[in-house]
Amino acid sequence: xxxxxxxxxxxxxxxxxxxxxxxxxxxxxxxxxxxxxxxxxxxxxxxxxxxxxxxxxxxxxxxxxxxxxxxxxxxxxxxxxxxxxxxx
Numbered sequence: 433x434x435x436x437x438x439x440x441x442x443x444x445x446x447x448x449x450x451x452x453x454x455x456x457x458x459x460x461x462x463x464x465x466x467x468x469x470x471x472x473x474x475x476x477x478x479x480x481x482x483x484x485x486x487x488x489x490x491x492x493x494x495x496x497x498x499x500x501x502x503x504x505x506x507x508x509x510x511x512x513x514x515x516x517x518x519x520x
Contacts, residue, residue, distance in 0.1 A: 434468035435481055436496040441489055448483035448493065454513055457483060468499040470513060475506040 437448075437457075442464055449457045449464070456470035466483070473481045484493040501509070 433473070433495040433497075433501050434471035434499040435466050435473055435483060435493045436468070437464050437466055437483075438492045438494060439463045439465075441492045443489055443492075445488060447486045447488060451482035451486050453477040453482070454510070466493070466496075468496055469509075471496075472506040472510040472513070475503055476510040 444459075444462075444464060446459075446464075449459070452471075453474060454470045454472055456467045456472075458465055458467065478485075481493060484490075487493055
């Protein structure tokens with residue numbers, strides 16, 4: 433399942449942006465958002481989603497109920513993203 437940021441809880445501290453290996457987090461219209469098409473919950477990179485791990489408030493990065501995906505789907509997305517873009 434892709435993650436989403438609970439915007440009313442987000443402190444807009446920018447801590448999560450550089451931690452995302454898929455460059456899925458962006459600042460748009462004064463809010464930080466996670467692009468579900470790029471979010472893999474850090475599968476294939478880390479044991480836990482880094483946006484949630486570094487968030488000083490905690491619990492602002494949660495599962496996006498509108499985009500359920502299993503571990504295999506997230507790994508396939510990671511491979512697609514990084515093969516197509518030459519990312520790490």
